[in-house]
Amino acid sequence: MKRFALDIATRQFQKHGEDIAGDAFRVAQTPDSTIISVSDGLGSGVKANVLATLTVEVACGLSQGDLSLEDIVETLIATLPVCKWRSIAYSTFSVVRIYDTGRVTLAEYDCPPTLKLAGGIRPEFVETFERTVRDRNIRVAYFRMQPGDVLVQYTDGIVWAGVGQKLPMGWQEDGIFQFLSATAPALRGDCAAQANRLAEQALEYWEGAPGDDGTVVCARYRKARHAVLLTGPPSSPDRLPAMLQDFLGREGTRLVCGGTTAHLLARHLDVPLEVDDRFLDSDLPPGGKIRGMDLVTEGILTLTRAAEYLRRGIPPGRSDAATCLLDHLMDADGITFLVGTARNPAHQNTGLPESIFLRRVVAEELAAQLRERGKEVDLVFY
Amino acid sequence: MVDVRVCVGSSCHLRGGAKTLKLLHTLINDAGVQGQVSLRADLCLASCLGAPNVLVDGEPFGGVTPDRAEDFFRERILPKVRNGVGAGDRLD
Numbered sequence: 001m002k003r004f005a006l007d008i009a010t011r012q013f014q015k016h017g018e019d020i021a022g023d024a025f026r027v028a029q030t031p032d033s034t035i036i037s038v039s040d041g042l043g044s045g046v047k048a049n050v051l052a053t054l055t056v057e058v059a060c061g062l063s064q065g066d067l068s069l070e071d072i073v074e075t076l077i078a079t080l081p082v083c084k085w086r087s088i089a090y091s092t093f094s095v096v097r098i099y100d101t102g103r104v105t106l107a108e109y110d111c112p113p114t115l116k117l118a119g120g121i122r123p124e125f126v127e128t129f130e131r132t133v134r135d136r137n138i139r140v141a142y143f144r145m146q147p148g149d150v151l152v153q154y155t156d157g158i159v160w161a162g163v164g165q166k167l168p169m170g171w172q173e174d175g176i177f178q179f180l181s182a183t184a185p186a187l188r189g190d191c192a193a194q195a196n197r198l199a200e201q202a203l204e205y206w207e208g209a210p211g212d213d214g215t216v217v218c219a220r221y222r223k224a225r226h227a228v229l230l231t232g233p234p235s236s237p238d239r240l241p242a243m244l245q246d247f248l249g250r251e252g253t254r255l256v257c258g259g260t261t262a263h264l265l266a267r268h269l270d271v272p273l274e275v276d277d278r279f280l281d282s283d284l285p286p287g288g289k290i291r292g293m294d295l296v297t298e299g300i301l302t303l304t305r306a307a308e309y310l311r312r313g314i315p316p317g318r319s320d321a322a323t324c325l326l327d328h329l330m331d332a333d334g335i336t337f338l339v340g341t342a343r344n345p346a347h348q349n350t351g352l353p354e355s356i357f358l359r360r361v362v363a364e365e366l367a368a369q370l371r372e373r374g375k376e377v378d379l380v381f382y
Numbered sequence: 383m384v385d386v387r388v389c390v391g392s393s394c395h396l397r398g399g400a401k402t403l404k405l406l407h408t409l410i411n412d413a414g415v416q417g418q419v420s421l422r423a424d425l426c427l428a429s430c431l432g433a434p435n436v437l438v439d440g441e442p443f444g445g446v447t448p449d450r451a452e453d454f455f456r457e458r459i460l461p462k463v464r465n466g467v468g469a470g471d472r473l474d
């Protein structure tokens with residue numbers, strides 16, 4: 001499980017009169033790192049968009065292999081089309097790789113300098129040094145992020161905001177730096193809010209009619225939130241102590257899904273199990289309350305419903321044990337399922353397909369849905 | 383006090399346990415004996431095969447489907463209330 005996580009937020013606007021942005025942005029995950037690439041295609045409109053998209057796609061695609069960021073940049077430079085007339089590349093880029101450990105490598109090519117907000121509030125320009133890759137000057141940086149730090153990447157449309165209009169010289173890097181100094185403390189590392197504030201201010205300088213495409217990407221490095229979900233009695237009763245100890249020994253939000261499971265746990269902890277009367281009216285069985293647990297629900301039906309909600313969406317206004325469970329799961333970055341595989345003979349002849357009562361199947365389905373939403377999910381079977 | 387616990391766990395729920403619970407609640411109120419009956423839900427009474435299950439003063443009953451709720455109330459709960467005998471009451 002990753003111990004740290006990134007909140008990533010982006011805000012984009014296009015040049016006045018264009019209906020497609022010439023900037024592009026992509027995020028890719030590897031088992032131990034996240035790659036964020038931002039690119040500004042030369043010019044604007046469709047052509048610029050295609051070039052920028054190509055650049056970020058290549059960067060993210062390559063990051064899935066075993067390549068270092070340096071190798072990726074070299075390949076990017078080698079493949080970027082070059083404008084014959086102006087003999088400059090058709091797109092610029094900023095590619096940053098943030099490892100789970102907080103180690104960061106950054107490569108910038110012809111784009112505005114990346115900023116770091118230390119503790120989410122104090123801006124610093126990331127210190128870079130120049131390297132020549134295939135006759136081109138790349139700025140690279142190797143540094144560390146601490147939990148709470150935010151990285152801010154942005155494109156020319158932000159730097160030049162208001163140029164020739166409200167601001168004769170444009171906003172400029174220093175202007176952005178000062179703006180961040182002034183606004184970041186109140187935003188407390190809220191990436192979405194920070195990206196919004198920057199883009200809104202740029203748009204204001206452009207007086208609502210930007211002369212260039214603009215993109216802001218903010219990424220906050222923070223401690224990962226974990227959840228552990230216990231469901232079902234183990235295949236044989238003598239594995240119960242190990243299963244419960246495993247559950248109680250893990251850090252994070254504690255979720256219990258299953259009536260029998262809840263009884264077993266309450267007995268183990270020697271605390272009462274009460275029925276949670278919040279959802280008695282829903283068509284799902286109600287949950288319970290056990291001291292120290294964040295949520296106790298019925299098992300199979302609730303888990304199946306939660307997966308269904310992820311697949312099809314939660315009907316508007318719906319609030320039941322499954323939506324409650326999803327609130328907890330979606331809030332976590334990493335989730336461990338401890339799945340007991342005992343079969344309950346009573347689950348036969350209920351008129352429902354038997355496979356839905358196989359806890360393993362139900363848990364795997366929910367896990368797949370969660371992974372699709374970027375969650376890291378581990379399944380442990382007992 | 384007569385102690386009634388209705389299971390609303392997975393198996394019992396699928397066979398109408400929640401409805402049974404609601405019906406018993408209404409029946410108890412209609413009979414005006416809510417002061418003498420403590421009605422609670424349970425997440426699993428560990429005899430899922432006989433679902434829906436109800437425990438009356440610790441005595442297990444299976445197959446208490448919603449359509450049987452009224453008879454069940456009259457045969458198993460009401461007499462206990464009338465006799466004034468329940469768990470925790472002294473018999474001597």
Ligand code: FES
Pocket residue numbers: 259389390391392393394395425426427428429430431433434435
């Ligand atoms: S679910 Fe009712 S007894 Fe198990």
